[in-house]
Amino acid sequence: MTKNVVDTMRERLYRREPVFSFEFFPPKDEKGEETLARSLAELSRLNPAFVSVTCGAGGTTRDRTRDLVSAMQERYDFGVMAHVTAMGYSREELADLVADYRRRGVRNFMALRGDPPRDLPDWVRPPNQAANAREVVEIIRRVAPDVCIGVAGYPEKHPEAPTMEDDLQRLAEKVAAGADFVVTQLFFNNESYFDFVHRARAIGVKVPILPGIMPVTRNGQVERFREMCGVGVPPEFGGLIADPANITDRSVGVSYAAAQCADLLRRGAYGIHFYTLNQSRASHTLYEILRAMGW
Numbered sequence: 001m002t003k004n005v006v007d008t009m010r011e012r013l014y015r016r017e018p019v020f021s022f023e024f025f026p027p028k029d030e031k032g033e034e035t036l037a038r039s040l041a042e043l044s045r046l047n048p049a050f051v052s053v054t055c056g057a058g059g060t061t062r063d064r065t066r067d068l069v070s071a072m073q074e075r076y077d078f079g080v081m082a083h084v085t086a087m088g089y090s091r092e093e094l095a096d097l098v099a100d101y102r103r104r105g106v107r108n109f110m111a112l113r114g115d116p117p118r119d120l121p122d123w124v125r126p127p128n129q130a131a132n133a134r135e136v137v138e139i140i141r142r143v144a145p146d147v148c149i150g151v152a153g154y155p156e157k158h159p160e161a162p163t164m165e166d167d168l169q170r171l172a173e174k175v176a177a178g179a180d181f182v183v184t185q186l187f188f189n190n191e192s193y194f195d196f197v198h199r200a201r202a203i204g205v206k207v208p209i210l211p212g213i214m215p216v217t218r219n220g221q222v223e224r225f226r227e228m229c230g231v232g233v234p235p236e237f238g239g240l241i242a243d244p245a246n247i248t249d250r251s252v253g254v255s256y257a258a259a260q261c262a263d264l265l266r267r268g269a270y271g272i273h274f275y276t277l278n279q280s281r282a283s284h285t286l287y288e289i290l291r292a293m294g295w
């Protein structure tokens with residue numbers, strides 16, 4: 001029996017008070033487990049609304065994801081959200097996974113297509129596997145109609161989408177299938193987020209759209225983000241991170257992210273979802289800065 005009886009993410013978002021949440025991934029080894037334990041202990045003292053737990057490419061961490069979600073529900077009082085991906089499961093296995101999560105008391109899900117296995121460049125989707133995130137939403141909603149479901153949004157377009165219009169249509173389909181809210185991919189230009197929200201609203205997407213933010217704290221991170229998801233870098237931020245010493249110092253990345261978050265909240269964002277990479281220091285500092293600003 002879990003002690004986690006907090007509201008669902010949907011209930012928290014519709015209060016229209018800023019919602020702060022953190023994202024973690026299952027550790028790969030003992031050192032990673034120690035790092036995660038420290039991060040959770042530190043961030044739990046901030047009383048976040050929610051934390052989410054990712055699932056690796058190809059569903060490779062599904063057992064570790066499930067174990068971590070269960071452990072966090074038993075230990076902490078904040079809400080826990082399980083990432084559920086199409087990759088690595090048949091439709092039947094995915095339905096069984098959702099049912100098992102629900103029996104464990106999980107009430108919040110992030111529905112994603114997921115990434116194909118990284119070590120199989122010629123991988124082809126099996127016919128019995130859900131084709132996209134919309135199907136994952138449909139399966140979750142069918143198996144557990146009472147839960148809250150989040151989906152991903154891409155302010156600067158999903159790398160595989162042919163156009164922004166096509167990508168927005170896929171988002172609308174996920175919401176029509178039963179998604180309750182959207183969490184965006186990280187971005188560094190707030191205008192990209194607000195333009196994305198405006199365009200989504202114009203085609204009928206009315207659910208809350210929560211911005212995803214990550215402070216840059218290591219050299220090379222921005223280039224990796226550019227390669228992986230095509231994230232844009234505003235000139236003012238590009239100038240700051242051109243000097244490697246600024247990234248090593250960490251304060252530059254945290255300060256830029258804090259200014260981003262304050263602007264997002266001031267202009268009506270529902271809250272902030274922090275991508276932590278299992279590190280607490282930068283996210284903790286960023287959160288404290290926002291609290292000091294009155295958020």
